[in-house]
Amino acid sequence: MPGRVxxxxxxxxxxxxxxxxWPNARETRDWALRLVDVRQTNLIFSPVYLEFNCGVQSxxxxxxxxxxxxxxxxxxxxxxxxxxxxxxxxxARRVPRDGKRRQFADCLIRALAIRFRCEVLSDDRTxxxx
Amino acid sequence: MIDFCxxxxxRADGGVRTGLDIVGSxxxxxxxxxxxxxxxxxxxRWYVDVRGQGDAIPADRDELRDWLLQHTGIIESALSWLAExxxxxxxxxxxxxxxxxxxxxxxxxxEIVISATRRVDSLEISNVLRELGQNWRRIIxxxxxxxxxx
Numbered sequence: 001m002p003g004r005v006x007x008x009x010x011x012x013x014x015x016x017x018x019x020x021x022w023p024n025a026r027e028t029r030d031w032a033l034r035l036v037d038v039r040q041t042n043l044i045f046s047p048v049y050l051e052f053n054c055g056v057q058s059x060x061x062x063x064x065x066x067x068x069x070x071x072x073x074x075x076x077x078x079x080x081x082x083x084x085x086x087x088x089x090x091x092a093r094r095v096p097r098d099g100k101r102r103q104f105a106d107c108l109i110r111a112l113a114i115r116f117r118c119e120v121l122s123d124d125r126t127x128x129x130x
Numbered sequence: 131m132i133d134f135c136x137x138x139x140x141r142a143d144g145g146v147r148t149g150l151d152i153v154g155s156x157x158x159x160x161x162x163x164x165x166x167x168x169x170x171x172x173x174x175r176w177y178v179d180v181r182g183q184g185d186a187i188p189a190d191r192d193e194l195r196d197w198l199l200q201h202t203g204i205i206e207s208a209l210s211w212l213a214e215x216x217x218x219x220x221x222x223x224x225x226x227x228x229x230x231x232x233x234x235x236x237x238x239x240x241e242i243v244i245s246a247t248r249r250v251d252s253l254e255i256s257n258v259l260r261e262l263g264q265n266w267r268r269i270i271x272x273x274x275x276x277x278x279x280x
């Protein structure tokens with residue numbers, strides 16, 4: 001895989017674009033497989049998994065979301081370390097010129113990307129920058 | 131069936147990673163950093179993949195390297211044609227853009243896949259594609275051959 005990790009915005013945008021009226025778990029898994037095929041990566045970080053599930057609004061939707069997420073590999077193995085949190089804190093302290101708020105998960109995702117020496121694919125304009 | 135993905139991608143901090151995957155595993159990678167370590171920004175600005183699949187594609191890294199060199203003309207032309215399309219302005223609704231390479235070598239199919247953030251304009255992508263096409267032979271030549279162990 002070309003060193004790419006997907007952030008939550010990519011997963012959410014793909015989920016919304018794929019959404020049909022009455023999807024089942026197999027369909028949502030197929031949506032994820034299409035995303036992996038297009039982006040050539042099945043890697044996410046644990047905060048992405050959490051953030052995606054935090055958007056779920058019902059038990060039915062949770063089952064679909066879990067089927068969707070099952071296709072992805074959590075690159076950090078759910079092992080977020082103190083160093084990652086400190087790097088995320090450093091990124092959070094960088095206030096951009098436009099004063100836009102940083103998102104906790106985005107800072108942590110980027111910190112993990114730095115540790116794992118990989119790049120983050122994001123559809124989000126406000127992904128934290130220096 | 132064998133598949134490969136040659137990729138080149140630029141980060142927000144200017145670093146460029148180039149690599150070659152064969153059947154999902156990394157066969158070669160090179161990272162050219164620009165920013166100091168404390169100013170790293172791993173968000174991707176753009177990426178370009180040259181992907182191929184088919185029974186005629188070698189699974190061995192050295193043989194695939196030679197195969198990619200052998201088909202430089204096809205790949206160069208495809209990248210150059212796409213560069214022209216981007217130069218005149220592409221109306222892109224969703225990334226990535228996937229484009230099937232015409233006249234792919236017999237027994238294979240190839241595609242070029244391009245993605246970029248909203249901050250990257252069409253002209254920059256055009257330049258990226260043109261530069262990649264012009265340097266294709268040099269980049270592929272820079273993939274080291276496997277050392278024989280005696």
